[in-house]
Amino acid sequence: MAKISENPLLSPELLAQLERLELVTRKVFRGRMKGERRSKRKGQSVEFADFRNYVPGDDLRLLDWNLYARLEKLIIKLFLEEEDLHFYALIDSSMSMDFGSPTKLEYAKQLAAALGFVGLIRADRVRIETLAQGPAERSPILRGRHSMWRMLQHVEAIQPGESISLAEGVKNFCLRNAGRGVVVFISDLMDKEGYETALKYFVSHQVDCFVIQVLSQEEQEPEVKGDLKLVDCEDQDVAEITASAPLLNRYQQTLNSFVKGAQDFCSRRGIHYLLANNQLPVEELVANHLRRRGLVR
Amino acid sequence: MGMIPPAIFALYFLKLKRQPLEVPSTYLWHRVIEDLHVNSLWQRLRKSLLLFLQLLLIGLVILALLRPGWRGQSLEGQRFIFLIDKSASMSATDTKTGVTRLEDAKSRVAALVDQLDSGMSAMVISFAEQPNVVQEFTNNRRLLHEALARIGPSAGQTDLTGALELADGFANPGRVTVDDAGGEFEVTEQQDVELYIFSDGRFRGVEGFSLGNLQPLFLPIGRFESQNLAITALNTRRGEERAEIQQAFVQVVNFSDASQTVVVELYLNERLLDAAELDVPAGNAGSTTFHLGNEVRGVLRAKLDIPKQFNDQLSLDNEAFAEVEDRRDSRVLLVTPGNTALESALSTERADRFAKVEKVAPGVLEKKEFLSQSQSDTYDLIIFDQCQPKTMPMANTVFVGRLPPVEEWAEGAETEPVFGPQIIDWQRSHPLLSLLELGNVQIIDALVVRPPLGGRVLIDSTKGPIFSIAPRGRYEDAILSFEIVGTDEQGRRTFNTDWPRKYSFPSFWLNVLGYFSGSHRDSHLHNQPEKPVELRVNSQAEELEVELPDGVRQIIRLETPGRLTFHGTEQLGVYTVWDAGVVAKRFAVNLFDREESDIRLQARQEGEDGVQVVESLSIGYVDVAAQSLSSPVRRELWKLLLAGALVVLVLEWYIYNRRVYI
Structure with a gap:
C-alpha cells in the first residue's frame, strides 16, 4: 500500500525554483527524439x-x-x-534508507522527483528506478511537463524493504537501460560488500554518473549512550558497543574516511560525488550544490 | 559490609545487559570496534572505570562508617587566644628536642595556628613580668607566625594575672551600651574564646579573676624530673667581727632529687677572686661566704661550676652579679640639746654599719663652720632634735618636734599643740616605716603638720598627721611633729612619748639611717628583671645614660633631679649609669627567684596508683586542669570520607552521562 507522505514531494515553491533549471551533461549523447538539446x-x-x-x-x-x-x-x-537527454534517477530503497527524519528514502525520493521535474520541463527523457527492480521490471519513461503527475505517483509508490546488494541492483539497472545519459544514483552506499563494484558498472556503461550519498544526521553524529547492542536493520547483524568519547571519535574518523574513500573512488573514475545530509533542504541541495557540481544550471 | 564490593563486582559482570538499538547499518560500527580492539586491554579498563568508581565509592562509604580518626591537637571554636609564658623558667632546655621550653611552646602554637580554618581568628599574648600583645585578633596565619617569631625569652618572673586581664579585655569587650532613653543594649555578641595557656606553671594561681567568656586550656610545658642548680642570693656586707672587711654571701639552691657538690666561683671585675665547694642537699639551699678584703670596688660575679654528671637545664640562674660600692661612710649629723633615747638608737652596732653619726649641740647652728658645711653636701642627713636652723641645709633632714623654717611647711601647720593624739594609721609600705608596729605608742603633745604639695603623710593620728615627708629639690625632709624628750612646765626634761621603750623605736631610726644615708640604700635592694629600678644619683643632670649588660646604651630623662627610674631591666647583669662620661652608679639585676629556678613541673599525685599529674592552675574559682602533653583530641575523618564519596559519585554520574573517560 502506498504510504501517503505527509509532505508533498514537490512543493509549489520548489517547483517554481526548479522551473528555471535544466539538466546538464558534459557528455553529448544521442537522443531518441527531438529535444531541446x-x-x-x-x-x-x-x-x-x-x-x-x-x-x-x-x-x-x-x-x-x-x-x-x-x-x-x-x-x-x-x-x-x-x-532530448536521457535522465535516470536510481534510488536505493533498501531498509537502511528508511532511517532518519525525514528518512533518507524520503529525501532521495524528493531529490529524484525534483531532478526528474527539471528534466520533464526541458523535454528530456526521464526514468526513475529503484535498485530492487529486477532486470525485466522497467519503470515508465516520462517526457514532458504533463508527465509530472505520473512521475510523482511513481515516486510516491516507492517503498523501502528490499534487500539486494548495490552491485546486483546497479547491474540490473544497466541491463534494463542500454541508452546512455545522465544517471543520478541516490544511496547511502552502506553495503557490507562495498560500493566499488556497483560504481564500476556505471563507469563501464559510459553514462554521465552522479552519486549522491545521503546520510542521516543520526549517522553523522550518533547520539548513543551507555552499553548498547546495535542491530543492523538489514541483516540483523549485532555490534556491541559501550558509548564513550573515544569510541565516538573513532566512529567519526571511520565515517570521514569512508566518505573520503567514496569521494576519491568516484573522482578517480570521472563520477560526480556529492554527500547530502537529510537535514539539508532539497531546494538548497539542487540550487547550490548540484548547480556547483554541474548537474543543473 | 565486606561483602558489598564483591557483590558489586559480581553484579557488574552479571548485569551487562546491553540495550538493543536498531541502526541503519552496523557497517561503520564494526570497523570502529575492530579499530578499538587493537588496544583492547586498555579498552576493558576504560569500560570498567565505572566499576572501579563504584568500588571506590563503596569503599569510601564503608571506611566512613568505620569512623576512622587519629589523635592530634585540634582547634574547636572560633576565636583563640594563645598565652605564651616567656618567663625565666621557660628558658629551660628540658624538652624532648633539646630546644628551650619557649621554643617548644612556640612550635606548638605554630602547629595550632596551621590548623586555623578560614572562619577562625586568633591572637597571641606573651607574658612574663609584663603581658604583651604580640598579635591582635587576626585570621591571617602569616601574621600569627611572624608574631610567634618575635617572641623572645625573658628573664622575668611569671605573672599570669596581667596576661589574663589583657586577654579578658579582648575576649569580653564592653558588653552593654546605654542609649539616650536609658535602655541597655548588648553591643557585642557574646562569643566564647578559647584560651590556650602555654606555661610551665611555675607561679601561684590567680585570685579574684573571672574568666567570663574565656575557655581556658592549660598546656604545661616541661618535665617533672628536670634538674637545676641556682644561685638565689649574692650579697655584700661588712664583716660581723671586723667592720672594715667586706664579705660576699652566696646562696645556692639545688632543685633536683639528689644532693650535689658544686663549685662556686667568685670574680671581681672579671678576675677570679675565690672559689668554694658547696654541698647542696636535694631541694635545699647551701651558702658560703667569701672575704673580699678591704677597699674593694667593682663588679662581683658569682658563677656556678656545674659538675659534668649534673644536667643543669636552666643556665640563667647559674650566674649572679653584685656591685661593690665605694664604702664612703655616710655622714649623719645629729643636732640635739640632749636626747639619750635618740642617741642610743643611733649608736647601735647596726646603725654604725649604715653611717657615722656625729652629735652637736644646737648652739653650733649659729657657727659659720656649720653654715658652710651644711650648704656643701657634707652630710647625708641632719637630724634636728628640738631645734631648727635658720636656713635649710643642703642635706636630707629629719625634724623632731619642730617645723622646718620654710613657708610650705608652716602653711599646713597648726600652731597650738594637740594633746594625746592616738596613732590610727601609718604607711607600712614606706621604707621609713617598714616592719614597724606603732599602734601601741603613746604621745602626750604633738603638732599637727600637713605636708606641702608633693609630700606624704606617713603617720596619721586621731588629731591629724604627725609624721610627714616631702621632697625639697633632690633632698627630702621628714617631720616628726612630736618631741621624744621635751621640757615640762617646770623646765625639767621629761619624755613626751613612751616610744623609746618600744622595739619599734630603734628600728625606726635604723630605717631613717638606711633610707637617708645615701648610697647604701640601693645596694641592699636586689633588682629583679623587668621590674623598675629606682636609684638616687649624685647628679643634677636632666639626662643620664644607662649602659645595659650587653653594651647597648639608653638615654634616660630624669623626672626629678637626682632620682633615676629605669624600666628596661630585661637583661640579667650589671647596668652602668653614666653621667657625662663618668660612671655615676652601677646596679645589678639578678633572677634570685626560687619559683622561676625550680623548673620542675608542679606535680600532684592522683588516683589510687599515685600517678603523677601536672598540678592544675587555679584561676579565680576555676581549676584549669593541665591537658596532657599531647592533647588527645580525636580528629574525625568520616566527614572527609563522605565528601570524597560524594565527589566520586558525581564523577561517576558525569562520566556515565558525558561519556568522558580519563
Whole structure:
C-alpha cells in the first residue's frame, strides 16, 4: 500500500525554483527524439553549424541560395540538431534508507522527483528506478511537463524493504537501460560488500554518473549512550558497543574516511560525488550544490 | 559490609545487559570496534572505570562508617587566644628536642595556628613580668607566625594575672551600651574564646579573676624530673667581727632529687677572686661566704661550676652579679640639746654599719663652720632634735618636734599643740616605716603638720598627721611633729612619748639611717628583671645614660633631679649609669627567684596508683586542669570520607552521562 507522505514531494515553491533549471551533461549523447538539446548530429534547428557541398540526395531545402548566387556552387548549410537527454534517477530503497527524519528514502525520493521535474520541463527523457527492480521490471519513461503527475505517483509508490546488494541492483539497472545519459544514483552506499563494484558498472556503461550519498544526521553524529547492542536493520547483524568519547571519535574518523574513500573512488573514475545530509533542504541541495557540481544550471 | 564490593563486582559482570538499538547499518560500527580492539586491554579498563568508581565509592562509604580518626591537637571554636609564658623558667632546655621550653611552646602554637580554618581568628599574648600583645585578633596565619617569631625569652618572673586581664579585655569587650532613653543594649555578641595557656606553671594561681567568656586550656610545658642548680642570693656586707672587711654571701639552691657538690666561683671585675665547694642537699639551699678584703670596688660575679654528671637545664640562674660600692661612710649629723633615747638608737652596732653619726649641740647652728658645711653636701642627713636652723641645709633632714623654717611647711601647720593624739594609721609600705608596729605608742603633745604639695603623710593620728615627708629639690625632709624628750612646765626634761621603750623605736631610726644615708640604700635592694629600678644619683643632670649588660646604651630623662627610674631591666647583669662620661652608679639585676629556678613541673599525685599529674592552675574559682602533653583530641575523618564519596559519585554520574573517560 502506498504510504501517503505527509509532505508533498514537490512543493509549489520548489517547483517554481526548479522551473528555471535544466539538466546538464558534459557528455553529448544521442537522443531518441527531438529535444531541446544540441546533439552530435547535424539537423534542423536555428543554430548554424557548418557548410558542406551538396551531394545528390540532400534536401534541397537546405541549399544556401545566396551562396549559389554568388559562387554558382551548390552549398548546403548545416544546422545543429537539438535532441532530448536521457535522465535516470536510481534510488536505493533498501531498509537502511528508511532511517532518519525525514528518512533518507524520503529525501532521495524528493531529490529524484525534483531532478526528474527539471528534466520533464526541458523535454528530456526521464526514468526513475529503484535498485530492487529486477532486470525485466522497467519503470515508465516520462517526457514532458504533463508527465509530472505520473512521475510523482511513481515516486510516491516507492517503498523501502528490499534487500539486494548495490552491485546486483546497479547491474540490473544497466541491463534494463542500454541508452546512455545522465544517471543520478541516490544511496547511502552502506553495503557490507562495498560500493566499488556497483560504481564500476556505471563507469563501464559510459553514462554521465552522479552519486549522491545521503546520510542521516543520526549517522553523522550518533547520539548513543551507555552499553548498547546495535542491530543492523538489514541483516540483523549485532555490534556491541559501550558509548564513550573515544569510541565516538573513532566512529567519526571511520565515517570521514569512508566518505573520503567514496569521494576519491568516484573522482578517480570521472563520477560526480556529492554527500547530502537529510537535514539539508532539497531546494538548497539542487540550487547550490548540484548547480556547483554541474548537474543543473 | 565486606561483602558489598564483591557483590558489586559480581553484579557488574552479571548485569551487562546491553540495550538493543536498531541502526541503519552496523557497517561503520564494526570497523570502529575492530579499530578499538587493537588496544583492547586498555579498552576493558576504560569500560570498567565505572566499576572501579563504584568500588571506590563503596569503599569510601564503608571506611566512613568505620569512623576512622587519629589523635592530634585540634582547634574547636572560633576565636583563640594563645598565652605564651616567656618567663625565666621557660628558658629551660628540658624538652624532648633539646630546644628551650619557649621554643617548644612556640612550635606548638605554630602547629595550632596551621590548623586555623578560614572562619577562625586568633591572637597571641606573651607574658612574663609584663603581658604583651604580640598579635591582635587576626585570621591571617602569616601574621600569627611572624608574631610567634618575635617572641623572645625573658628573664622575668611569671605573672599570669596581667596576661589574663589583657586577654579578658579582648575576649569580653564592653558588653552593654546605654542609649539616650536609658535602655541597655548588648553591643557585642557574646562569643566564647578559647584560651590556650602555654606555661610551665611555675607561679601561684590567680585570685579574684573571672574568666567570663574565656575557655581556658592549660598546656604545661616541661618535665617533672628536670634538674637545676641556682644561685638565689649574692650579697655584700661588712664583716660581723671586723667592720672594715667586706664579705660576699652566696646562696645556692639545688632543685633536683639528689644532693650535689658544686663549685662556686667568685670574680671581681672579671678576675677570679675565690672559689668554694658547696654541698647542696636535694631541694635545699647551701651558702658560703667569701672575704673580699678591704677597699674593694667593682663588679662581683658569682658563677656556678656545674659538675659534668649534673644536667643543669636552666643556665640563667647559674650566674649572679653584685656591685661593690665605694664604702664612703655616710655622714649623719645629729643636732640635739640632749636626747639619750635618740642617741642610743643611733649608736647601735647596726646603725654604725649604715653611717657615722656625729652629735652637736644646737648652739653650733649659729657657727659659720656649720653654715658652710651644711650648704656643701657634707652630710647625708641632719637630724634636728628640738631645734631648727635658720636656713635649710643642703642635706636630707629629719625634724623632731619642730617645723622646718620654710613657708610650705608652716602653711599646713597648726600652731597650738594637740594633746594625746592616738596613732590610727601609718604607711607600712614606706621604707621609713617598714616592719614597724606603732599602734601601741603613746604621745602626750604633738603638732599637727600637713605636708606641702608633693609630700606624704606617713603617720596619721586621731588629731591629724604627725609624721610627714616631702621632697625639697633632690633632698627630702621628714617631720616628726612630736618631741621624744621635751621640757615640762617646770623646765625639767621629761619624755613626751613612751616610744623609746618600744622595739619599734630603734628600728625606726635604723630605717631613717638606711633610707637617708645615701648610697647604701640601693645596694641592699636586689633588682629583679623587668621590674623598675629606682636609684638616687649624685647628679643634677636632666639626662643620664644607662649602659645595659650587653653594651647597648639608653638615654634616660630624669623626672626629678637626682632620682633615676629605669624600666628596661630585661637583661640579667650589671647596668652602668653614666653621667657625662663618668660612671655615676652601677646596679645589678639578678633572677634570685626560687619559683622561676625550680623548673620542675608542679606535680600532684592522683588516683589510687599515685600517678603523677601536672598540678592544675587555679584561676579565680576555676581549676584549669593541665591537658596532657599531647592533647588527645580525636580528629574525625568520616566527614572527609563522605565528601570524597560524594565527589566520586558525581564523577561517576558525569562520566556515565558525558561519556568522558580519563
